[in-house]
Amino acid sequence: GAVVSQHPSRVICKSGTSVKIECRSLDFQATTMFWYRQFPKQSLMLMATSNEGSKATYEQGVEKDKFLINHASLTLSTLTVTSAHPEDSSFYICSAKGDTQETQYFGPGTRLLVL
């Protein structure tokens, strides 16, 4: 089956620093990757959609300069939270989809805590 990994699984950082989260598709080529944010006891909220080699499309209300997304290869997308603040603390989940796939495959998520 399709496997998506995320690294790190958990990160704690100081306010004002930047944090990079990696999302990798291990056994398929992910033409599209999605980044979600999930607050405790809430549903997944789409932050942005990225297609390999193109600029990411951000959802309304998501600051593209704060949440930098790079999808430079068919197996790797990165989300960088710049100048992180405590309100950025959340669970970030990526998912990936190949060209011929109708289903998205989810990574295990990254828990970010900003002190």
Added chain:
Amino acid sequence: AQTVTQSQPEMSVQEAETVTLSCTYDTSESDYYLFWYKQPPSRQMILVIRQEAYKQQNATENRFSVNFQKAAKSFSLKISDSQLGDAAMYFCAYRSAHSNYGQNFVFGPGTRLSVLP
């Protein structure tokens, strides 16, 4: 814009019994996909079952089956012979079949299922 509603924030079921989780959605499209995902305490999203809107036959995966009513825009999940490992948050999700409408999922708010021994 599409919306997905799950009217049951929490449900419980006795082990070995059957439970049905509700999901309704709103769309003007005729071609789309519907999914049920499970999120256990590990928070890993796991695909439970998928339904193509053009198929009249309800999807089935072992103990999991759906009741897809396209006209009513309803997509309920039935879990038979419930097991302790079924306890999780369940999300209903919608995805357009047309790339120009976006390929992202629209998720419902979720239903937390507890399984009682």
